Amino acid sequence: MRLDIRDLxxxxxxxxxxxxxxxxxxxxxxxxxxxxxxxxxxTTLRAISGLQKVESGAIVYxxxxxxxxxxxxxxRRGIVMVPEGRRVFPDMxxxxxxxxxxxxxxxxxxxxxxxxxxxxxxxxxxxxxxxxAGTLSGGEQQMLxxxxxxxxxxxxxxxxxxxxxxAPLVVRDIFSIIRRVNEDGITVLLIEQNxxxxxxxxxxxxxxxxxxxxxxGPGRDLLVNPSVQEAYLGKQRKKDKKPQxxx
Amino acid sequence: MGTFxxxxxxxxxxxxxxxxxxxxxxxxxxVLRLINFAHGEIFMISMYTVFFGxxxxxxxxxxxxxxxxxxxxxxxxxxxxxxxxxxRDAPRISILISAIAVSYFLxxxxxxxxxxxxxxxxxxxxxxxxxxxxGVRIPRLSILVPLIAAALLLMLTFLIKRTxxxxxxxxxxxxxxxxxxxxxDLNWTIAVTFFIGSxxxxxxxxxxxxxxxxxxxxxGAMPGxxxxxxxxxxxxxxxxxxxxxxxxxxxxxxxLVALWPALSGYRDAFAFVLLIVVLLVKxxxxxxxxxxxxx
Ligand SMILES: Nc1ncnc2c1ncn2[C@@H]1O[C@H](COP(=O)(O)OP(=O)(O)OP(=O)(O)O)[C@@H](O)[C@H]1O
Ligand SMILES: [Mg+2]
Numbered sequence: 001m002r003l004d005i006r007d008l009x010x011x012x013x014x015x016x017x018x019x020x021x022x023x024x025x026x027x028x029x030x031x032x033x034x035x036x037x038x039x040x041x042x043t044t045l046r047a048i049s050g051l052q053k054v055e056s057g058a059i060v061y062x063x064x065x066x067x068x069x070x071x072x073x074x075x076r077r078g079i080v081m082v083p084e085g086r087r088v089f090p091d092m093x094x095x096x097x098x099x100x101x102x103x104x105x106x107x108x109x110x111x112x113x114x115x116x117x118x119x120x121x122x123x124x125x126x127x128x129x130x131x132x133a134g135t136l137s138g139g140e141q142q143m144l145x146x147x148x149x150x151x152x153x154x155x156x157x158x159x160x161x162x163x164x165x166x167a168p169l170v171v172r173d174i175f176s177i178i179r180r181v182n183e184d185g186i187t188v189l190l191i192e193q194n195x196x197x198x199x200x201x202x203x204x205x206x207x208x209x210x211x212x213x214x215x216x217g218p219g220r221d222l223l224v225n226p227s228v229q230e231a232y233l234g235k236q237r238k239k240d241k242k243p244q245x246x247x
Numbered sequence: 248m249g250t251f252x253x254x255x256x257x258x259x260x261x262x263x264x265x266x267x268x269x270x271x272x273x274x275x276x277x278v279l280r281l282i283n284f285a286h287g288e289i290f291m292i293s294m295y296t297v298f299f300g301x302x303x304x305x306x307x308x309x310x311x312x313x314x315x316x317x318x319x320x321x322x323x324x325x326x327x328x329x330x331x332x333x334x335r336d337a338p339r340i341s342i343l344i345s346a347i348a349v350s351y352f353l354x355x356x357x358x359x360x361x362x363x364x365x366x367x368x369x370x371x372x373x374x375x376x377x378x379x380x381x382g383v384r385i386p387r388l389s390i391l392v393p394l395i396a397a398a399l400l401l402m403l404t405f406l407i408k409r410t411x412x413x414x415x416x417x418x419x420x421x422x423x424x425x426x427x428x429x430x431x432d433l434n435w436t437i438a439v440t441f442f443i444g445s446x447x448x449x450x451x452x453x454x455x456x457x458x459x460x461x462x463x464x465x466x467g468a469m470p471g472x473x474x475x476x477x478x479x480x481x482x483x484x485x486x487x488x489x490x491x492x493x494x495x496x497x498x499x500x501x502x503l504v505a506l507w508p509a510l511s512g513y514r515d516a517f518a519f520v521l522l523i524v525v526l527l528v529k530x531x532x533x534x535x536x537x538x539x540x541x542x
Binding site for chain 2: 050070071080
């Protein structure tokens with residue numbers, strides 16, 4: 001498994017959302033893409049998963065150019081996205097949501113196997129098999145969204161802000177699940193606003209700034225990088241401190 | 248008692264016909280958030296198809312019935328492909344106008360091809376014969392229509408609830424992008440929805456024609472608008488709601504005519520009154536969903 005993005009450009013009307021970004025995801029790794037609101041993180045993932053039309057550049061997956069392919073073909077190849085805001089199907093049961101994740105698969109026995117796997121990852125979902133997804137809590141919906149994605153047996157799992165709007169304890173759960181599925185052999189490309197948690201779990205990270213890659217490096221290097229700390233980790237250098245904060 | 252039974256079967260068969268057509272509106276609304284104004288005209292084209300097959304080409308009725316259903320279904324798919332799909336990402340109003348255009352196009356096409364003079368829908372004795380039931384004489388059709396409709400509705404329910412295609416349709420109705428991320432083919436699923444909805448309109452048209460045997464290019468307009476009302480009445484987007492809306496409308500109309508024959512001239516207007524009253528009390532329709540929709 002290997003994903004390479006080369007000089008990817010995406011525009012919405014006249015607005016350039018991605019101004020030529022390049023990045024790579026290696027087999028077995030957790031790679032994260034961090035950046036401020038509107039930096040173009042979601043756009044990148046939507047382009048990879050075939051939801052967003054690309055202006056130029058290439059998305060290459062296992063030596064195959066998948067740029068502009070329909071979403072279905074991309075899922076078939078083993079790239080699956082957990083979208084921003086969970087997007088579970090509210091009027092379907094938890095079980096149906098999980099089964100729809102396996103939409104393109106036909107081997108019933110394997111699907112059942114994966115259902116068991118997802119239920120061991122998320123015991124909370126097992127208890128709620130027949131509950132309508134719309135009545136789940138935010139954290140449970142996020143678990144369901146991840147579980148649903150896993151039901152397609154992905155090789156590459158891409159996640160758009162899985163920790164958004166969740167309580168710290170649930171965020172911890174989600175990140176430990178990310179680690180767990182990665183240990184089970186699934187490569188992960190993760191977008192986060194929660195740069196601290198993301199860089200801690202990631203092997204490699206990219207920093208996206210208004211449509212361009214500003215920085216890249218191993219997760220723990222970025223974690224201690226002063227400009228990353230300042231911009232994304234909420235740590236300020238002494239000289240920048242405002243008087244009223246200095247007490 | 249006898250007349251009551253007659254009214255009852257009448258109401259049931261009219262209501263079932265409304266239901267068959269209303270489902271087409273509701274299904275299309277579900278996946279496209281579009282009121283398919285051409286639905287009534289697709290219904291009209293099926294009536295002409297039956298006429299030409301039976302009265303001109305003298306084909307056996309079962310051949311022409313199946314052929315009609317297929318032709319109608321494909322016409323629905325074609326309308327989606329040519330007039331709606333290119334506008335799927337455009338503002339909703341554009342696609343709505345496109346639907347109105349398709350509706351007028353088909354009406355005018357029928358006028359050009361078949362003329363404006365009304366034709367008489369051919370009778371199929373197996374369906375249209377009158378039979379005696381409990382001392383009353385009832386057209387066999389009045390019994391067959393609800394039965395056929397009920398069988399089709401059961402099949403449809405099974406399809407929606409228990410098959411992969413149904414799962415895809417429900418997913419697409421809820422969230423395009425999430426559905427695509429599951430590997431669901433949006434175009435295919437929407438086409439299938441039009442196919443099924445139009446096929447049901449085809450069945451409805453065949454039975455409607457035997458019940459009200461007059462065909463002209465605007466014959467689909469009134470049933471079309473009434474079944475749209477039935478769909479809204481039941482809660483648009485909801486299949487069970489369309490059936491209930493159709494039945495309610497059918498019963499209300501027949502009962503109005505039965506109880507106040509003097510008012511029977513107002514039966515079409517009555518449908519609109521019923522709609523307004525229901526929407527005032529329950530804006531989402533009888534079975535409408537509480538969740539706010541994209542539109
Ligand atoms: N459908 C759209 N139409 C027009 N502009 C868009 C659209 N989607 C995104 N944009 C613009 O593209 C830029 C990048 O958006 P994107 O959603 O990729 O940001 P993001 O990094 O995911 O931000 P956030 O952290 O807030 O989710 C933004 O300026 C946004 O306004
Ligand atoms: Mg985003």
